[in-house]
Amino acid sequence: MLTQTTTRVLEPGDLGAALAVLESEPVANAFVTSRVQIAGLDPWRLGGEMWGWYTDGRLRSLCYSGANLVPICATPEAVRAFADRARRAGRRCSSIVGPAEPTAQLWRLLEPGWGPAREVRANQPLMVTESSSADVAPDPLVRRIRKDEMDVLMPACVAMFTEEVGISPLAGDGGLLYQARVAELIGAGRSFARIEDGKVVFKAEIGAATPQACQIQGVWVAPEHRGRGLSETGMAAVLRYALADVAPVVSLYVNDYNTPARRAYARVGFRETGAFMSVLF
Structure with missing residues (x-):
């Protein structure tokens, strides 16, 4: 047993202990939890390493190190240890993202060596709901995307991401990884859109999903259709699917400066419960 404060790369045999940490905060950790539940802790399957922080022989905090660097249930002491390991390894991620307080501390420690960042989004409200608002009727034209509609959806996904x-x-890779992720969500039945005349008017995905919570992402309305309330009715439709078919709690996080989106999500039934932070490279 580990009896002192230490960090190490977790192995498949550590899965139970890692899931116990992840599931202690099911909403905030939904992104990483969903990956670990599918892939386990093998770095090749997971797409990165999971670092563990131990005190008195018990796993207390985690940090996912892959395309994103994500502190999980991280105490200040754990963040310092994760920053030391990240500095030694060198930057391999395209972003640091997670709950605002530990992510801010992690970035303060890494910025001297890893900075400057392309953009820092220090306050991204985390919004959560367990029910739909009766004030907004779901758009009946928003539906699951079929596998044969990927070519219709893909331009909207690229526009949203950009x-x-x-x-x-x-x-970079010509979009192969991104296309694979879009196809994965379509195949899982977690990609939704309203399509008119062969073009996407509104879209959103349920990106991360566990039995406890799921996370909506990629919300986008075609520029020529903005201002018509489609984000509200579209989100109401996706929320209905999410609550009925995926998980009892639905979350998303949004940029603090995006006031129209925050208001729209609040009208659909979401409330702000915390904040995330993203550092983009």
Whole structure:
């Protein structure tokens, strides 16, 4: 048994202890929990390493190190240890993302060596709901996307990603990984859109899903259709599917400066319960 404060890369045999940490905060940790429940802790299947922070022989905090660097239930002491390991390994991630307080601390420690970032989004409200609002009727034209509609959906996904992140998802590998992720969500029945005349008017996905909670992402309305309330009715439709078919708690996080989106989500039934932070490279 580990009897002192230490960090190490977790192994498949540590799965039970890791899931206990992840499931202690099911909403905040939904993204990583969903991956671990599917892939376990093998780095090749998981797409990255899971670092564990132990005190008195007990696993207390985690940090996922893959395409994203994600502190999980991380105490200040754990964040310092994770930052030391990340510095030694060098930056391999395209972003740091997680609950605002530990992510901010992690970035303060890493910025001297890893900075400057392309963008820092220090306050991204985490919004949660367990029910739909009766004030907004779901859009009856929003539905699950079929596998044979990927070519119709893909331009909207690329436009959303580029608008939100500031770079095209087609850069680097030509978009192979991004296309695979879009296809995965379609295949899982977690991609939704309203399509008119062969073009996507509204879209959103349930990106992370566990039995306890799921997370909506990729919300987008075609520019020429904005201002018509489609984000509200569309989100109401996706929320209805999520609550009925996926998990009893639905979450999302949004940029603090996106006041129209925050208001729309609140009208659909979401309430702000915390904050995330993202550092983009």
